[in-house]
Amino acid sequence: xxxxxxxxxxxxxxxxxxxxxxNVVTVKGPKGEMKQAVDPAITxxxxxGKIELVRATEQKRHRAMHGLYRxxxxxxxxxxxxxxxxxxxxxxxxxxxxxKGQMLELNLGYSHTIMFEIPAEVKVETKTEKGKAxxxxxxxxxxxxxxxxAAKIRSLRKPEPYKGKGIRFxxxxxxxxxxxxxxx
Numbered sequence: 001x002x003x004x005x006x007x008x009x010x011x012x013x014x015x016x017x018x019x020x021x022x023n024v025v026t027v028k029g030p031k032g033e034m035k036q037a038v039d040p041a042i043t044x045x046x047x048x049g050k051i052e053l054v055r056a057t058e059q060k061r062h063r064a065m066h067g068l069y070r071x072x073x074x075x076x077x078x079x080x081x082x083x084x085x086x087x088x089x090x091x092x093x094x095x096x097x098x099x100k101g102q103m104l105e106l107n108l109g110y111s112h113t114i115m116f117e118i119p120a121e122v123k124v125e126t127k128t129e130k131g132k133a134x135x136x137x138x139x140x141x142x143x144x145x146x147x148x149x150a151a152k153i154r155s156l157r158k159p160e161p162y163k164g165k166g167i168r169f170x171x172x173x174x175x176x177x178x179x180x181x182x183x184x
Contacts, residue, residue, distance in 0.1 A: 005066030009051040009074045012081045017051060019044050025073060029080025032121070032141040036072055039065045051077075079141040086150040089133040092157075092165035097126045097134045104136070108157040108167070116156070122149055135170070 015029040096107040159166035
């Protein structure tokens with residue numbers, strides 16, 4: 001039995017979960033609404049504020065889908081009730097970030113500024129304090145989308161190992177390398 005797949009999903013108050021005939025799960029909560037089509041081999045049982053997923057057979061594919069859909073549905077329930085947040089910091093001299101609506105303007109040491117469009121489901125905030133690295137905060141009810149947007153922003157200037165300059169997640173540890181040794 002899948003260790004992740006057999007865990008029940010607790011549905012907090014204020015969150016409504018509906019399963020229609022085509023095995024499409026709709027989760028509604030205070031932060032938003034999400035839909036996900038579930039494989040027909042996985043059946044959902046709803047009782048007293050908990051959802052359990054049951055797979056049809058012990059085939060390898062069904063075992064894989066069991067844990068996958070449990071994680072996806074759990075993230076949906078968590079997202080519409082509490083939401084997800086990713087924070088990134090810009091390390092480097094002259095690196096700046098400014099949010100203008102759903103556009104993120106980045107100065108990352110290139111000859112031009114980068115205008116990055118943020119999807120409508122994601123809220124972006126920037127914070128710049130004197131003496132601290134600029135901070136980009138992404139929040140949304142969709143965990144996958146927040147992670148994807150954060151990874152795309154990070155890919156614009158990955159942290160380099162010699163000086164540590166670049167865009168990194170808050171708390172991320174960048175392995176540093178020694179530079180060239182001078183002289184003999």
